[in-house]
Amino acid sequence: MKIIEILKQDYQRFPVNQTYSIYAEDVYFQDPLNKFRGITRYKQMINFMQTWFLNIKMDLHDIQPLEDKIKTEWTLSWNTPLPWKPRISISGWSELGLNCEGLIVSHIDYWQCSPLDVIKQHFFQVNNQ
Numbered sequence: 001m002k003i004i005e006i007l008k009q010d011y012q013r014f015p016v017n018q019t020y021s022i023y024a025e026d027v028y029f030q031d032p033l034n035k036f037r038g039i040t041r042y043k044q045m046i047n048f049m050q051t052w053f054l055n056i057k058m059d060l061h062d063i064q065p066l067e068d069k070i071k072t073e074w075t076l077s078w079n080t081p082l083p084w085k086p087r088i089s090i091s092g093w094s095e096l097g098l099n100c101e102g103l104i105v106s107h108i109d110y111w112q113c114s115p116l117d118v119i120k121q122h123f124f125q126v127n128n129q
Contacts (some may be wrong), residue, residue, distance in 0.1 A: 003102060004063055004070065011074065014058035015050040024103040031109035042107075053078040054085065070096040070104075080122060088121045 006019050020039060028037050034045065049056060055078060062073040077089040090111050097106035111118075 003098075003104075004065060007063060007070065007072065007096075008060060011058045011060040011072070014076075015046045015056055018046055022104055023107075024099060024105045027104055028106045029108075030106075032111050032115050049078075052081060054081055055079045055087075068098050070098065072096070082122065086122045088118060090118060 003022055006022055010018050020043060023039050023042065025039050026037055027039055027042055029035070029042055029045070036042075036045075057077050059075045059077075060072060061075065062071075064071045071093060073093045075089060075091045077087060079085045079087055090113060092109055092111040094110070095106075095108045096104045097108075099105045
């Protein structure tokens with residue numbers, strides 16, 4: 001499945017040079033903080049991360065095709081541009097829904113921590129991430 005290889009490469013260089021052609025124009029995105037529709041808004045979110053976060057790293061732990069979906073397991077980490085530049089880490093998984101043309105029509109992220117836990121990482125060392 002070609003899209004699996006493209007996703008593996010995108011995760012390796014995230015957030016730089018993402019392959020937006022694998023997404024439908026009206027792709028639906030959701031995570032614990034965001035919910036929106038459209039490839040333009042999706043690109044804006046990735047660009048925001050690339051602009052404001054430092055040393056972004058996306059570690060892909062697993063990727064599996066499941067009928068009309070792809071499930072990925074990952075850890076996203078970065079340094080926040082605060083004076084003490086805390087290292088933030090979110091582990092989770094994504095469910096990518098595919099249409100009949102093989103384009104991603106939905107990208108739903110699930111985090112293994114709460115948004116409050118992410119905020120706490122800015123001020124306290126967290127050992128379980």
